[in-house]
Amino acid sequence: MAQRRSTLPSYALSVLTTMVLAGAATPIPAVAASSASTRSTVTAVPTTGVRFVNITGVGVVLKANVVAPATTGQYPAIIFPASWGLNDLEYLAQAKALAARGYVVVSYTPRGWWSSGGEIDTAGPKDMADLTKVIDWTIANTGTDPTRIGAGGISYGAGLSLLGSAFDPRIRAVAVMSGWTDLTYSLYADSTRHQQSSGLLKLAADLLGNAGPELTGKLNDFAANRNIDEIITWAGVRSAASYLNEINANQPAVLIANAWGDSFFPPNQLIDFYGRLTGPKRLELRPGDHAIAEFTGILGLENEVWTNVYRWFDQHLAGIDTGISQEPPVLLRPHNAAVETYPNWPAPQTRRYGLGEIRWIDGTGLLGGAPSSGWSKGLPTDRDTTANGGVVLLTNGVAAFTGKLPEVWLPSVDRLRAGVWAAQRPSTTQRIRGIPKLHLEVTGAAARGTLVAYLYDLDLLGNAKLITHAPVTWLGTGSGSRSVDVNLTATAYNLPAGHSLTLVVDTVDPLYYDENAAGGTITIGGGSYLDVPLV
Template sequence: MRLRLLAVLVVAVLAGLTGPALPASAAATTPVRFVDIQGDGVTLKANVVAPAATGRYPAIVFPSSWGLNDLEYLAQATAFAQRGYVVVSYTPRGWWASGGEIDTAGPRDLADLSRVIDWTIANTATDPARIGAAGVSYGAGISLLGAAADRRIRAVAMMSGWTDLVYSLYGDNTRHQQSAGLLGLAADLLGNPGTDLSGKLGDFTANRNVNEVKAWARVRSPATYLDAINANRPAVLIANAWGDSFFPPNQLVDLFGRLTTPKRLELRPGDHAIAELTGIIGLDNAVWTSVRRWFDQYLGGVDTGIAAEPAVQLTPLNAAAEGYPAWPSVGSRRYGLGQIRWWDGTGLLGGAPSTGWSKTLPGDLDTVAGGGVVLLTNGVGAFTGQQPQIWLPAVDRLRAGVWAAERPSSALRIRGIPSVHLKLTGTAAQGTLVAYLYDLDLLGNAKLITHAPVSWLGTAGGSRSVDVALSATAYDLPAGHSLTLVVDTTDPLYYDANAPGSTVTVAGGSYVDVPVR
């Protein structure tokens, strides 16, 4: 109870800070009003703020994030009300004082969202033809799912959300350990997970009933309802971070490419819910600026110019922001993995894939190469501008394979989703590898560009090939730096499928494909 009260106080204090910059014509608003809304068989806690003047206004519904409540958006809700919007924020079922059990963006949550829209139309000065939904993380997913289920939602702003929950949990057949653990902890502390969520998280952790967990996750994935979203044609803004350790961005790129609605994709440095954090507490923020422009364009009847801008807005990890009409169409450069040199334990990365060599890795030992700590590592990087970094000579060559490319005379502009193809021999029936792509300078300092795990879950050992799509990235490799690949078998971010004492052998014919501009 003390923890809950402290969280309420923190959210209330942060939300009470000065809101974002407003136009000189900012309108007076009603006082924030706290209300109970009858959802699908439960009572939802909510608050409402609106323009004080009489008239009809567009409305925005904000479902709160996982572990937070309807106070989360108070600063932004007030700012939107001053711009001429009715704003209703609510706490989804199972969280804080809202009734019921957590539905994890399932059918009951979507029915609740429609009930909130019903209430908003009936009890506020809302124009029913101009309704939007927005949120961060959990609220983002509910908002996009809601646009598939309720065609009254004409515009969506999805910040740090997901489109494929199966990929978020089991990307490349590898369970995501730290992120799922934090979600479960928050549910236990601040919500009522009930038997459904507790059972699914228990199955996930124990690696049992995998097909049932995936089926449960598909029901909660916007990608499952892509046809309905396209048919309803809401204007969809997707904003996320390159280093989102809960919802890696590849899934967003895939859905964005198949959307036929008015759409915009923004990717920038950071981790889950970090890029929009300062906006939540009322400070100027690039993500929230885009959200305001998006809703003004598609709900407010104001031409903000955002519709005429390139639909894909990328802020690289170490370069200025760029715009593209679609996901960057890039060339691909193949780097073959070569023989490991005996004197330094490093192989050449580059040229055609060579054969006649192999590198055996222990299946249960980690190295200093890593993806960092969920939320913290990439989150700090968003504010400092620094990528996670290791000293490459410290990577134990008995535990990892290391391949370094020749140093180019000009910068290499990496844009897109790199992929790694590994030929393996002598593997166990099940196992895991983790691939890391680094920027290596002359002093041995290596900055992480991107990474991803891959697991194989077969019934027999032997030779096989695995392909892993690394997390989408945008990075300028400086002239004179070496593009470097590290492959090991363990990372604390993920559960691995390696048996103690097992080995994995990487063999000739392996390569990396890097998208470049």
């Protein structure tokens, strides 16, 4: 599919290109000196204009652009593969700013997208070979120091860059913004297919790229819920977690930045991957949805994520002491608290909240104490409630800018369709940090089924803010009793004094496909509990 380079895939990219080409983009400022120690400052250097080039990949031509320091010499280089559905214009603001800091910057459109040749490989072996070819071209055609090469990007570009560091040891630093480490988890977290996010990925591929029979077949199989083993194998080849040993052997410096509410690549996979990295590493999590936290940086505006990306590259490629290596490597921006840093992923105390019998007077059970027995709550399998995870990109994206989490008035949650359990109101703030884990004892369920759990902050007026949620699906061979465990999406949230931690469980959420047969019932019973990580 031949697309004109000047045609833009979305309104956001239209804004970006207009700002950059009009000269309105403002480069992110040099790193400020820290009071903790003396840092080297970055002095701006003259740069070349944007030069559009063709780079020969493996059997295809890749469209790319280059911005570099104007003075002859050897410089560190950064490779930016474009995001899913976008092209090499995406990073012009960052390319100009980085070139002014003394970097050669090459941005390229991966195969199958826009005017680059071939079919979309979805971060497969051909994409990895192309990335190596781009590095070869950069060394041969620019003033690049081959010992100081980095790669980074947002979303698809992030995944390509991290995977590339497993296959090409010349990549010494990586910036992974809103990327994935486990594509199987991204598609099938807790065996539940993600409906809205996969639909948007397919729409972009159909409109803006050459999906080809492989990707088209996998997406069609995913939607139809068939050939699951083949999709999992295909996704495993495209997951950095599959090549962790190779990445650890190459020892690139890896910065991972993501959002608590990323509806494409939920952060639990990143936390696990970060913990198993052995080289220089950094993990940053902030409020928002996919690519939201770093979005203003794409427009050339000052942005916290991009500032730390620049510091990371300066530290590990340019030889500038920015201080980032001496800082605690885990940075968390909670939903409703100031930034916190930790030497490792937090290891909080776990508080177990047993699920108790539902009271007939208000249809709510007690959340707290030891798990109790002798009660049950039936949930219809084909009835939604007002409790939901929102709309992909929009709900958590808006929350990132407004600071207001998705909210529901708890009395509006139909107790005939959902189980609701509310904890006693604490006298002090409860600091939730980590991955809440829900264990449910289920009886009378079909062989296949889906539940969705929501954890809320409930105030005195019945307003409930969504702290985190997750679906869980079981794919058994027989009906009856079973234990169901689900890790809710990682979060950082301060439950205010006087508010109630509240759990809602139902069977339908528009974000996800479910495996429930119409007209059935799933019964939750005694022995169920919620483990909440508190610091």
